[in-house]
Amino acid sequence: MLSHWRKKYITDLLPVQCEVCGLRVVGEQKLSWLCEHCLVYFAPQPRCQRCGLPTVSDVLECGRCLTSPPLWSKLYCLGDYQAPLSRYVHQLKYERQFWVAEKLAELFVPTVSDPAPLITSVPLHWRRHGYRGFNQSELLAMAIARQLKVMYSPLFKRVRATSPQQGKNRQQRMANLHQVFTLKGGVAAKRIAIVDDVLTTGSTVHHLCKLLLDAGVESVDIYTICRTPEPADKSD
Numbered sequence: 001m002l003s004h005w006r007k008k009y010i011t012d013l014l015p016v017q018c019e020v021c022g023l024r025v026v027g028e029q030k031l032s033w034l035c036e037h038c039l040v041y042f043a044p045q046p047r048c049q050r051c052g053l054p055t056v057s058d059v060l061e062c063g064r065c066l067t068s069p070p071l072w073s074k075l076y077c078l079g080d081y082q083a084p085l086s087r088y089v090h091q092l093k094y095e096r097q098f099w100v101a102e103k104l105a106e107l108f109v110p111t112v113s114d115p116a117p118l119i120t121s122v123p124l125h126w127r128r129h130g131y132r133g134f135n136q137s138e139l140l141a142m143a144i145a146r147q148l149k150v151m152y153s154p155l156f157k158r159v160r161a162t163s164p165q166q167g168k169n170r171q172q173r174m175a176n177l178h179q180v181f182t183l184k185g186g187v188a189a190k191r192i193a194i195v196d197d198v199l200t201t202g203s204t205v206h207h208l209c210k211l212l213l214d215a216g217v218e219s220v221d222i223y224t225i226c227r228t229p230e231p232a233d234k235s236d
Contacts, residue, residue: 016033018033018034018037019033019034019038020034020035020038020084021035021037031106031107038084041084041085042107044111045080046058046059047077047227048062049075050062050069050070050073051064051065052075052077052224053227070202070209071209071210071220072209072219072220072222073219073221074221074222075199075221075222075224075227076111076193076224077111077224077226077227078111078224078225079225079226079227080226080227081198081227081228085226086226089136089197089225092139096133096134101136101139101140104140104225105140105143105146105147106147108144108225112223115150115193116192116193116221117150117151117189118150118191118192119141119144119145119148119151119152120141120152120153120156120192121137121152121156121194121196122135122156122195122196122204123135123156123157123158123181124137125160137195137196141195144223154184155184155185155187155192156182156183158181159180159182180207183211183212183215186215187212190217190219191217191218191220191221192212192217192220193220194212194220194221194222194223196223197225197226198224198226198227199224199227199228200228200229200230201230205222
């Protein structure tokens with residue numbers, strides 16, 4: 001981890017180069033660490049505003065959401081899980097480059113047209129948190145809350161460990177998370193946003209949304225960096 005911080009410190013002393021293409025950033029840019037050409041990689045794409053999946057044009061709800069709406073009211077998404085965005089998520093989650101959370105928040109915050117007054121995050125089980133040493137969704141949530149100038153509060157507790165969600169279909173993911181989460185206490189806010197780094201089937205945030213709605217919260221938004229397509233149902 002020290003080598004990462006040393007590399008970042010040295011890089012900060014050098015002329016600013018675009019982190020994606022490596023070319024020098026000329027003039028004043030919206031984000032000093034990206035050139036104007038590579039900013040295009042992070043430009044918004046047409047999506048369903050309810051589930052966040054790609055659509056031909058921006059729509060409030062796609063056909064799937066109209067027939068089977070998710071528990072949350074709106075989903076804000078930065079992009080698909082593909083390079084160069086996926087590289088930043090990987091650096092934060094697996095390479096302990098914690099400062100990447102602020103950069104991802106810088107990219108994400110402009111997508112939020114109507115911020116929730118309270119932001120929370122998907123929790124880790126204490127055993128996994130102890131092994132990893134941090135919760136990437138919490139780091140992202142705190143960075144987003146700071147930049148949006150709203151409150152952050154860790155509202156959830158993960159009461160038991162589960163097997164990884166990766167590789168499971170929606171039904172398997174839902175079953176894997178049954179009675180995994182609880183609320184830490186009462187919730188006074190009427191509108192809350194839940195932050196997760198990558199969202200695939202939405203099974204995790206589905207369970208968290210239900211807890212909030214059952215506790216009297218009127219609406220829940222989802223803030224996610226990457227929205228990936230759901231895996232094929234292996235039972236077919």
